[in-house]
Amino acid sequence: MTGGGRLAVAVRLPELLRQRPFRRYWSGQTASFFGDQVTFLAVPLAAVLVLHVDAVEMGWLSTAGLLPALLFSLAAGAWADGRGRRRQMMIAADLGRAALMVSIPVAYALGHLTLVQMYGVVFLVGTLSVVFDVCNVTLFVSLVEPEQYVRGNTLVNGSRALSFVAGPSVGGLLVQVLAAPLALLVDTLSYVWSAGLLARIAPVEPPPAEPRxxxxxxxxxxxxxxxxxxxxxxxxxxxxxxxxxxxxxxxxxxxxxxxxxxxxxxxxxxxxxxxxxxxxxxxxxxxxxxxxxxxxxxxxxxxxxxxxxxxxxxxxxxxxxxxxxxxxxxxxxxxxxxxxxxxxxxxxxxxxxxxxxxxxxxxxxxxxxxxxxxxxxxxxxxxxxxxxxxxxxxxxxxxxxxxxxxxxxxxxxxxxxxxxxxxxxxxx
CATH class of the missing domain: 1.20.1250.20 (MFS general substrate transporter like domains)
Known part of the structure; x- marks a missing residue:
């Protein structure tokens, strides 16, 4: 692309996306949103098609994903504010979720996938998501000026809305082509991608709060x-x-x-x-x-x-x-x-x-x-x-x-x- 072409593209981009740190942050969030939508479809389908769960077992699987927010949100928020270094915690949460998620297709390929493993993975991924999300609110304001909060939230939520459109369709196609457990590799890659992009930004975060x-x-x-x-x-x-x-x-x-x-x-x-x-x-x-x-x-x-x-x-x-x-x-x-x-x-x-x-x-x-x-x-x-x-x-x-x-x-x-x-x- 010529210099003039690059300038034209830059002019058309929203102001925040012309800032490299926010662009990397937003790109990681966008990838995670799409991966999460694939998982939203692939996990229950894996439980139904591979493990043949009944309604009660499916209910427990859904509950396992919801419980961490209720159990750990307060503790995770206190830990994040007291420790600081929230970006590093988000990277660790991303890599942890990737490792947990990839265990499902690996176990499936080896013929050892069990419902107990599914419960454990969903619960632990939900727990790490709590850590990621309570840190994310602070990272966002470290990257975005107050007068641009609405624009920044618009870009992030726009990506989330787009993932709701495309994610389930892509997930359904992947389940048909690869089988439900293997489709979870997409979410694994999205977590790795997010971690890599977060590692390439260095915003000035608020200092840790003094424990009292x-x-x-x-x-x-x-x-x-x-x-x-x-x-x-x-x-x-x-x-x-x-x-x-x-x-x-x-x-x-x-x-x-x-x-x-x-x-x-x-x-x-x-x-x-x-x-x-x-x-x-x-x-x-x-x-x-x-x-x-x-x-x-x-x-x-x-x-x-x-x-x-x-x-x-x-x-x-x-x-x-x-x-x-x-x-x-x-x-x-x-x-x-x-x-x-x-x-x-x-x-x-x-x-x-x-x-x-x-x-x-x-x-x-x-x-x-x-x-x-x-x-x-x-x-x-x-x-x-x-x-x-x-x-x-x-x-x-x-x-x-x-x-x-x-x-x-x-x-x-x-x-x-x-x-x-x-x-x-x-x-x-």
Missing amino acids: KGHFSAGLRFVADSRSLRALVAGAATVNFFNFVFHALMVLYAVDQLGLSAGTLGVVLGAGAVGGLVGAFVTGRVVRAIGIGPTVLLGFVAFPAPLVLVPLAGGPKPLVLAALFGAEFLSGIGLMLLDIGSGSLQAALIPDALRSRVSGAFRMVNYGVRPLGALAGGLLGSSFGVRATLGVAAVGGVLGVLWVLPSPVPRMRELPVGAGGGPASGAG
Whole structure:
């Protein structure tokens, strides 16, 4: 490529992607997102097709992946803030996850793959993912200036939305060509790629926090003392709980009561990923038009509200498909408004010394309610009917906005300047 051609490409690239450290960070995140989506499909398929698990065993496999966030998020956040050197911890987590994941195709090739190994791998990969994620929030703000938090979150979440579109399709193809366990080699390579890129950046990270009394619970206390963060975590927990009530029954309802085939259902669910891409594209514009706080408020409604179209779907099949497609597509847009807006606001409100611990507190609450929501969905669906439970879940998710309305968040037009610099300024 000529010098003029390189200049033209550079001009078209978003400003952050013209900065080599962030570009490497974003490239590693993008690869991991795609690898994770392949694994999301390949692990349960390996359990079903190779190990012939039943419904109970599949439930335990899902639980094994969810438990680490509930059990270890607080401890991981405290450890990360107290130790510092978060980038090195993320590299170690990536390499550890790669080693664990590659053990599945190796055991399969040798004829020794067992369900116990699958449980162990999923649990340990989930544990290392907790460590990676609580460190990641600090690394992000070490690479991105406060005025670019929305743009940085837009790029990262845009990659995540794109992985939702392409990842399952690639995963399904790989499972057909290679067999489910061997498809996990893709996720192994994505972890190695991420580790390699992280090793090639050297941002200035916040110094480690001094261990003192209350170090372990400081993140929870900071959230509890901040009206804005307290509202965000309570609202997100409410949305997550009802969202998992909903999705515990969505596939059953679509197949058994609406009569959709697996292929048709896959296309419908893909609409949510396309909506996520659109949402990632428009969120920055929405923030500039109405402000960061109102965007978060809009996301709390726009993410769960469209899902009410699912239990309302009925009549001719084209109308049913239109309702389901609209629900997933519009919900995907709302999810990006919520994730990008809330993630940027949290980055601005949390002081550097507490970032990992506050992230751990958020993860413990938000991820902890997910298995509870899935369990409640099954119980409510069996007691009151699947369709009625889906309607309750869609409406219940909207109630999350009630935590945020009386907080300072709706009145925030801009990201709080310098709020991440210390607890006092983030206590709004």
